Amino acid sequence: MVARIKLLVTSGRSNENMTDSLSARQIQILKLLIDEYIETAEPVGSETLDKKFNLGISPATIRNEMAELIKKGFLKQIHTSSGRVPTPKAMKLYVDQLMVEKQMSLADEVKAREDVDKGKGDIDRIMDGATHALAQQTGNLSVAAVDTYGKIWHAGYANIFSNPEFSDMLVCESLFSMIDQVDRINDLLFHRMDPASILDVMFGEELSWPNLGPVGIVSTHFNIYGRKGALGVVGPARLSYSRVVPILKYFGSLIEEATR
Structure with a gap:
C-alpha cells in the first residue's frame, strides 16, 4: 500500500503537485535511487542503477534523467562524488507517494x-x-x-x-x-x-x-x-x-x- 499522508512542504507546494513536472521514467529512477540510498547511505550513480535494477535504458540516459532531477530540485551532488543523493523535497515525495509501507508483524x-x-x-x-x-x-x-x-x-x-x-x-x-x-x-x-x-x-x-x-x-x-x-x-x-x-x-x- 502506498502511503498517502499530509506532509509539511517548506516550498509551499503540495506534494500532490510535485510529480506533475516529472515523467514516469524520472519517478521510477527517483524511487529506486532513494531506495538504494536508504539501504547503503552512499551517493547513487547511474552505473549502480543500471547494474542493479536493469531499467532497460543506457547509463547515459539515466545520467540525463538524473541531471533533470537535479534541475527540478529532487537530487543533489555531494562533494565530488559521481553519485547523487535525494533532497528533502525528494524524500517528502517518496514518503508521501512513492514508498510502500512494510506492515508490522x-x-x-x-x-x-x-x-x-x-x-x-x-x-x-x-x-x-x-x-x-x-x-x-x-x-x-x-x-x-x-x-x-x-x-x-x-x-x-x-x-x-x-x-x-x-x-x-x-x-x-x-x-x-x-x-x-x-x-x-x-x-x-x-x-x-x-x-x-x-x-x-x-x-x-x-x-x-x-x-x-x-x-x-x-x-x-x-x-x-x-x-x-x-x-x-x-x-x-x-x-x-x-x-x-x-x-x-x-x-x-x-x-x-x-x-x-
Missing part, C-alpha cells in the same frame, strides 16, 4: 499494545513506555511531548550510532542538545511540524539549526487526555520510512485509544 503489534497499556491512566507512564518501545522497535531515537505539559520523553540514544551520519560528534552534540530542550522540541513538534496532520516529516537542513543537516524527523500527532500529543522518530535523513512510518502511526493510534 502481529507479534510487534501485540508487544506495542502491551507497552502502551501498561501506563493507562497516567500521561507520564504512557509516554515513557511508548518512547522506549518505539525506540526498540524502530532501532532509532524516539521523542515525545504533550503540548503545554512542560516535559519531553526520549529514548534510544545509542541506536543512532549505528548510522554513519552520526560518526560526526558535532552532529551528535547538536542533536542531543536539541532533544534535551523542552522549548525547542515543542516548537519543532507543535509549530514547525503540522499538529493537524497524522504524519509529518522534516529534515535538519530545513531547520537552520547548526550541524543538523544529516538528521531526519518523522512525527505523528494525537489526542491524549484532551491535550495534543506528538511522538517522533529521529535518525538519519535516510530513515527506513517504509518500516518506521507504520510503526509510528500504530503507536500514535494506541496512545489515543488508551487515553480516550
Whole structure:
C-alpha cells in the first residue's frame, strides 16, 4: 500500500503537485535511487542503477534523467562524488507517494499494545513506555511531548550510532542538545511540524539549526487526555520510512485509544 499522508512542504507546494513536472521514467529512477540510498547511505550513480535494477535504458540516459532531477530540485551532488543523493523535497515525495509501507508483524503489534497499556491512566507512564518501545522497535531515537505539559520523553540514544551520519560528534552534540530542550522540541513538534496532520516529516537542513543537516524527523500527532500529543522518530535523513512510518502511526493510534 502506498502511503498517502499530509506532509509539511517548506516550498509551499503540495506534494500532490510535485510529480506533475516529472515523467514516469524520472519517478521510477527517483524511487529506486532513494531506495538504494536508504539501504547503503552512499551517493547513487547511474552505473549502480543500471547494474542493479536493469531499467532497460543506457547509463547515459539515466545520467540525463538524473541531471533533470537535479534541475527540478529532487537530487543533489555531494562533494565530488559521481553519485547523487535525494533532497528533502525528494524524500517528502517518496514518503508521501512513492514508498510502500512494510506492515508490522502481529507479534510487534501485540508487544506495542502491551507497552502502551501498561501506563493507562497516567500521561507520564504512557509516554515513557511508548518512547522506549518505539525506540526498540524502530532501532532509532524516539521523542515525545504533550503540548503545554512542560516535559519531553526520549529514548534510544545509542541506536543512532549505528548510522554513519552520526560518526560526526558535532552532529551528535547538536542533536542531543536539541532533544534535551523542552522549548525547542515543542516548537519543532507543535509549530514547525503540522499538529493537524497524522504524519509529518522534516529534515535538519530545513531547520537552520547548526550541524543538523544529516538528521531526519518523522512525527505523528494525537489526542491524549484532551491535550495534543506528538511522538517522533529521529535518525538519519535516510530513515527506513517504509518500516518506521507504520510503526509510528500504530503507536500514535494506541496512545489515543488508551487515553480516550
